[in-house]
Amino acid sequence: MLQASEIQKRFTHLEQTIGKASQACHADTTLPKDLMDCVNQLDKQSATATKIAKSKDENRIRQWVDDLEQVGGRAEKACQGATNVDAKVKTAVTAVHAELSDLKKQLH
Numbered sequence: 001m002l003q004a005s006e007i008q009k010r011f012t013h014l015e016q017t018i019g020k021a022s023q024a025c026h027a028d029t030t031l032p033k034d035l036m037d038c039v040n041q042l043d044k045q046s047a048t049a050t051k052i053a054k055s056k057d058e059n060r061i062r063q064w065v066d067d068l069e070q071v072g073g074r075a076e077k078a079c080q081g082a083t084n085v086d087a088k089v090k091t092a093v094t095a096v097h098a099e100l101s102d103l104k105k106q107l108h
Contacts, residue, residue: 002106004056010103011049014068017099018046021075021092028089032082035093038075042068042096062107069104072097 002010022043025031045068052064076097079090 004053007061008050008053011053014096014099014103015046015049017092017096018042021089021096024086024089024092028086031085031089032078035075035078035082035085038071038078039093041071042075045071058107062104065100065104065107069097069100072100 022039025036025039045064048064052061055061072093075093079085079093
């Protein structure tokens with residue numbers, strides 16, 4: 001398990017990455033609903049990152065990351081399946097999923 005300070009740093013970076021993806025997606029009104037739903041769910045869940053990190057409950061932290069990684073995977077799949085998605089949106093969504101996947105691997 002990562003040290004508490006490292007988890008907090010990773011969660012802060014993750015919040016920023018999700019925020020960038022959310023901004024990119026909300027700027028494009030033509031995105032499919034399933035992609036927007038995933039991004040909105042990521043955005044909503046990322047708001048609890050600080051609380052989760054401070055809990056220092058390893059199982060809770062792992063579960064939170066696992067859940068977000070699944071949503072990130074669905075967002076990436078929806079992005080890949082959609083037509084005419086802006087490169088900025090694709091890059092942002094892929095970055096979120098990559099960050100979550102990496103964090104998940106480090107926590108397990």
